[in-house]
Structures are given as structure tokens and as C-alpha cells.
Amino acid sequence: MAKTRTQFICQNCGTVHSRWAGKCDGCGAWNTIIEEDPTSGIGGGPVRAPKKGRPVVLTTLDGEIEEAPRIECGISEFDRATGGGFVRGSALLVGGDPGIGKSTLLMQAAAALSRKGHRVIYVSGEEAIAQVRLRAQRLSAADAGVLIAAETNVEDILATLAEGKRPDLVIIDSIQTLWSDMAEAAPGTVTQVRVGVQAMIRFAKQTGAAMVLVGHVTKDGQIAGPRVVEHMVDAVLYFEGDRGHHHRIMRTVKNRFGPTDEIGVFEMSDKGLREVTNPSALFLGERNAKSPGAAVFAGVEGTRPVLVEVQALVAPTSLGTPRRAVVGWDSSRLAMILAVLEAHCGVRLGSHDVYLNVAGGYRISEPAADIAIAAALVSSLASLALPHDCVYFGEISLSGAVRPVGHTGLRLKEAEKLGFQTAVLPTGSAELPKGLSGRWTQIESLTDLVARIAGSKQVGRAANDMD
Template sequence: MARTATRYVCQSCGSVQAKWVGQCPDCSEWNTLQQEAAAVVTPFAAKHSLAGGGRVLELARLDSEVALPARASTGIAELDRALGGGLVPGSAVLIGGDPGIGKSTLLLQAAGRMASAGLGVAYISGEEAADQVRLRARRLGLAKAPVALASATSVRDVLTTLASGRPPALLVIDSIQTMHSDTLEGAPGTVSQVRAAAMELIRYAKSSGCAVVLVGHVTKDGQIAGPRVLEHMVDTVLYFEGERSHQYRILRAVKNRFGGTDEIGVFAMGQEGLEEVTNPSTLFLTARDRPVSGSVVFPALEGTRPVMVEIQALVVRVATGATPRRAVVGWDSSRLAMILAVLEARCGLSLSTCEVYLNVAGGLKVNDPAADMAVAAALISALTEIPFPIDAVAMGEIALSGEVRPVSHAALRLKEAAKLGFHEALIPAGGAAVKGMKPATFRALGQLVDHLTGRA
């Protein structure tokens, strides 16, 4: 007779252990292992071969004609941009973000606009009652939108209800951690329940052609709670970034099977919900009426969208013997340490006895290596107290040898800068020339130091 085995699954990383321990040996989280029933293994199942007994699959050629998927607009241009042009029928989208960031507000606005456009929309809330969602819709001006609304946590009830009628064009599940499948034991939110509920909803999306949007909770590290396999199961993963005390929100695509990644949509939280920001460069630039030392504009590239970002640096000398502090907001602290080392070793600037503070204005997080030159220019300007030109931008990647390397899509970045009124560009040698922009090219970081300090 088959014996039922038990296992312990970590609710943080999904690792499986044979016995319970207080700390997960894989992710080092405490008290995250929960007991689950393992699959029943019989001697017949262990010895049975899978080489026969199944159906023969029809293998297609790689060069077969494939039509591009049709997309449905959500009625929100910034959301469509992050999705790659709109919702693809039959796709599964996972959206995560901190509590109170605006996930439910954004999806309710999209659901209301799609329903008002004549598309079928179903909104299933597992965290709020139906009346609470109606009150929010009234505040957003969507009280008359024909959205099918329900409050449920059973996946069986949801799929049974949807199977009784015509499949909607959009199904919103808020949130996936509250859904429960009665085919498995365990409380909602556990690894097995999240995986099973998501699999059933994704299977419904693929079979019916309905686009399913799942809302996911995030951990204290900003990652979507539950196993990372949930991100592999869906077609698109979106993260909602921003501070609750700040009115601006950034919707970033980190995975998209039907479009490019790293696309962003920018929103501003207003009295009537989330409002689109069509020109995000104005958000990340402070009032630039006079030159200020340590302030440099960098033409960043978020997906296919160029965005002007202001890099702010402050250099303060400390007393002899004190340990200088390095504080970074919106950039990689390890990359800042590398830039400081190159400035000191290759350019002769004394920064080891200075406290260095670096900030990306507007709350944007920059991961582009092309920002190296802008950061270096901001540090040089802050150290020498020589203001950077107010109508200039800087970009370029810096090597450990002090060489300044070209960046990708330089012409696209500079065209956006010229459109916003910038006239000078500090770029690597051999960079693209753009009408209206006066280039100043550099092959080494030392040439940039000489240019900014007037020693050229």
C-alpha cells in the first residue's frame, strides 16, 4: 500500500525540506517552513515508463507563418506602453507593488474604461467587499461603468461563474494570494495554493482567450511574495514603484513575452485616481533657473523611452581620521565606489577623505551604465564647486582604465535632450551628431576633468 509522505516547503523561496527546521537553509528566513502532503509514490508509478501511452503531438515547422497577436487597449496609454501596446487575448499578467501604491486603483480604472468601450470585464476582489470596490469606483468617476464585480476567494466558484457565460475580455484577480483551490490542502497564500490557483486561472485564460491580470503582494525586499515560479508561469510581469508619500508612480515591465522589457509608464496620483504623465522628463528635473555645482542632467533610456534625469552630488570634506560616508539614492553604490576609485587613481582627484552623497532626482532608479559619465561630472563639479553648464547633458560608460566608452542609442537620447532645450552634450569620442546639439567628445576621464575645471 502506498504510504503518504510529508514534506516541508519554504513559503519565502519555495525550497523543499525533508523535516522541519527553524531557519530555511536556502534563503535563511526564519519560521517559513510549512508542512504539505507530498505526491503518493507507488512501486508501479516509480517503474512505469512514460515513453508510451500518450497522444502523438503534431510538430510544426519553425518557419511557419504566425500572425501577430491582436491587442486590446486598456484606455490608459501609459499602461499600454508598459504592456507593449495593450493586452494580448489569452495572456496572463502579474502586477506587484507595495501596499497602497495604487495597483487596485490602476486596474479598476483600466477595467472601467475597457467596459465603457464595450468590452466584457470581470473584477474579482478577494480582499475587499463588493461595496468597498463600488465606493472606490465612485470616487474615480467610474460608478456607471458596466464592470461585472464579485467578491470571492474560491477558484472553483470563480471559474464556474465564468464558464456559465461568455468569456470576458479582461479578468482581474485582486489578489492571487487570497485565492484558494479546494483540490489542495493548505491556507490561502501558501506556496502550493498560490501555484495551484495561478495555474488554474492561466489555464482558463489560454483556453478561453480572456486576458487575466493577477495582483501579487510583495515582500519587504520588494519581490512578489510566493515562489519565483509564479513569475515564470505568467506572460508579463509588471512592478509598480514609488513612495506612498510621493505622488508619482512608475509602472515597470520586467518580463514580457509579447513585447520589450524595461518599458515604463509614469503616473501621478491625483484626486481622481492615477493620471498619466506624458512627458516624464519634467518630473525628474528640478527648477533649473541657475547653474548649481554637483547637478548634471543625464539622458536615460527606459525601454524605448528617453527620459531626462538629474544626477545630484554633494562632496563634503571630513576631519582627519574620520571615516567618510558614502550614501546613494537611486543608483548602484558599488558602481559609485568604482567611479570614485577611477577619479582618484586615474585623474588625481582626492576623494578618499570626503563624504560623498549621490541622489537621482524624482525617485527614479537608474541602472544604465551610460550614467557613469554624468555621475563623474557631478562629483567633479561638487568637489571643485564649479557649476555644470545648465544647458548641457552628459553620458558615457567609464572603464577601470579611465577610458570613456560609447553608449547605446546615443542619437535617440540626444534628440530628446535637444527637444527639451539642451544645446550641449558631453559624450564619448565617436558619438553620433544630432542637429541642435553641440558635442564635446572625450576619450578618457582625465579629459573630462580638464574640460570641467578649465585646464583644457
């Protein structure tokens, strides 16, 4: 009798192992390797001779381009994050911390689409129908005509969606609660999540309905479940925010039908989430222009320029190991800037505690904030406030040189629109806009920035001596 052939497959990355192990060699995850029989289970079948394939039609790259049909929900910030609205037949994955507002935003989007005449079905696997109705009443969406159901079985959900008219939008909240009869595993496990997502994506592709899947996140902020789920869907959006602040940010990290790294900004209120059309004014609303250690960074998220204040506090310490605390930025990037300041600019920070914060709970992900961070650190160390009408952006290398960054024109136009008349930017920056009345100071190295701040301090002392 032939020996049964089995495989040991990682449920996180799909790496095939010859034997079981506690840790996957491919992705480094623990306890994700499961023994599977390739001739049985989901996708298995009787062994038979392979079917002869048929040739497919080859074409060229210069053919006609058809725009993907979209459904705009009317919430401009949501449509911006998705790249212009929901694409028919696509699958979209939304992740975020518990209580951040995922269900609230999706209910508002569902109500807006339903009022436009679209058929929207909201399937809740975590809340009862009464709880969903209570949220709809609070959001003034009870009369929108959204169809709701409380179900977790995949087969029952698909049978419900197949009845009647084809839905335009289906919301599944959440994928961790789905379970299928085809998989012998508990709900929320890797196998059940993968099977449920595959079934929902298959339904979306076959019927042309837009599918929105809500996913839980882990302690690290990543969407729970197998990593392959993010590869299967067409778009991945993260809903970010701090419970201590009213605003929420929807960030696009993957989009097959639009730009990535796009953001939509919302503000939480008692009537739900309200879209913020000018996020720069929101992040700079409580700015104190006379406080040392504060610099305004002109950043770009996707196609949107955003101005945000960076706050630094440098204080002497008696401890042997100074403390480095960072909120809203990469701590490794801060350590690099501190090393460059000490090695190339003579700024001694080894005996000081350094605290860095991005105002408003915003998180900066681009290296163009290096110049703003360095300016805030030097300003706090020298106890000197930076010019209130100046913005900073540029990337710092390990040699102390300042490198140009992209979207210079967008940054400067947004700065002038909000009343900033000066800017410190790298030398050789392209796309300098014409017709703006601002003054741009271009620097080649971090030493020029430190000398500029120190020179302004000497000018201030001279003015005080004259008085």
C-alpha cells in the same frame, strides 16, 4: 509492504532534496522545504504504466507570423508598458508597495475597457464591494459597467467566471488572498498562491480572457510568494513610486509579447492616476541650473528616452569613516566610481561625505549614468555649476576608460527637444543623428571629463580677474 517514497521540495525554486533542511541549497531561502508525496496530492494519481506518446509535427522557423490579438484600454502609458495592450489568453502579474496605486490604475483601466464594450470582471479579495464601489465613484468609473465580486475561493471564482458570456478581462486583487480546497494550507502560503495562480492561468489559456493578477511585495521589493509564479505568467509589471512624490512609474521586467524594461509614467491626483506623456519635463521641472553638483543624465527606458537630474553633495567630514548615502541608484556602482576618480584622476574623496540623489524619486538602472554621476561629484567638490544646457551619458570602466552605450540617437534627440544644446558622450558612439544643431563633446576617459570641468573653472577665474 513497500516503503512510502517521499520527497523534500523547495517551494521557492523547486529543488528536490533527499532530506529536510532549514535552508535550500538551490536558492538559499529559509523554511521553504516541504515534504511531499509524489504519488498523491495535487497532480498525483494512481500508479500505472506510462502511456505511449505520439509524434508531434515539426516545422521550420520561416513560417508565417501571426500577431497576438490585443485589447487596448485607451490609457496610453498603460498600453506602452504592456507592449500595446492586453493580449487575449495571457496572464499579467502586477506588483507594487501597499497604497502605491495598483488598484486605482487597474480600476481605471477596467472602466476604460468596459466603456468600449468589453466584458470586465473585477474580483477583490481584500476589500468589500462597498469599498470597491467607493473607489469607483471617486474615479468617476461607477457608470462604466464593470462587474465586481468579493471572493477568495478559487473554485467559486472559476465557477462565476464560467457563467454567461466569456469575459474579456479579469482582474484578481490579489493572489495572496486566494485559497483552494485542493490544498491544505493557509491563504497566502506558497502552496495556496501557486495553486491559485495555476488555476487562473489555466482559465485564461482555455477561454482566451486576459487575466491580471495583483501581487504583494516583500520588504526587498520583490513579489511575495514562490518565484515560480513570475515564470508562469506572460508578463510581470512593477508599480514603483515614492509617497513623497506625485508620480508613479510602471516598469515592465518581463513580457513575452513585447519589449522589456519599458516604463509608463503616471501622476497621482485627487481624481486618480493621470498619464504623463513627457516624463523628462516632469523630472526636470524643478531644476536649478546654477546649483553645483547637478548633472542631467540622458537615459533610455525600453524604447523611451528619459532625461533626469542627478544631484551630488560632497562635504568634508571629521569622521574616520566617510558616509555614502545613495537614493535612486546602486550604491556599489557609486563606490566603484569613487575609486576610479581617486585612482586614475587624482580626485581625493576619502575625507569627504558623499550624498547622491536622483531627482523626482526616479530610479536609474542602466550603467550609462556613470558619466553623469562622476560629473556631478566633481562639480560638487569643485563648487562649480555645470553648463545648464548639457547632458551626460556613458559607462565608466575600472581602468578609467569611457565606453559607448546604446541608443545614442534617441538620447540626443530627446535632449535637443527639451532645449539642451550640448552633450558629453563616449568616443566612438554610433548612431549619431544628423541634422541636429547641438554640439557633441566626445571623451575617451574619465580624466578628460575631470580636465574639462577643471578647465571651465580656470576660465571662470580668469574672467573674474579681468573684471
